[in-house]
Amino acid sequence: MFAIMKKRTPAELADVFVAPGRKYGQVAGSHIDNFVMTQRAIWLCGDCLPKFNPLKYGYVPKLHGKNRLPFVRGNCDGCKQHDDQMRMLVHHTQAME
Ligand SMILES: [Zn+2]
Numbered sequence: 001m002f003a004i005m006k007k008r009t010p011a012e013l014a015d016v017f018v019a020p021g022r023k024y025g026q027v028a029g030s031h032i033d034n035f036v037m038t039q040r041a042i043w044l045c046g047d048c049l050p051k052f053n054p055l056k057y058g059y060v061p062k063l064h065g066k067n068r069l070p071f072v073r074g075n076c077d078g079c080k081q082h083d084d085q086m087r088m089l090v091h092h093t094q095a096m097e
Pocket residue numbers: 044045046047048049076077078079080081
């Protein structure tokens with residue numbers, strides 16, 4: 001018995017690395033809570049960022065030096081909308097000085 005290997009385009013191979021995001025029916029806060037518990041980086045758009053208090057959960061509110069958070073492009077972990085200028089929040093244990 002053998003498997004037939006399907007040729008994949010580079011775009012299909014890149015999709016393997018895309019995070020699956022929030023499951024259908026899961027509340028946004030619950031999804032963010034999972035990220036907080038595992039201390040993973042959180043991507044939030046401009047609308048969702050004010051709803052999250054980074055200091056309360058040990059996340060770095062601002063980067064040192066440039067004094068701002070890095071921009072990322074993708075789907076927001078809160079509202080699932082695609083945005084080109086989201087902010088990435090990093091837990092303080094994983095942040096570089
Ligand atoms: Zn959002």
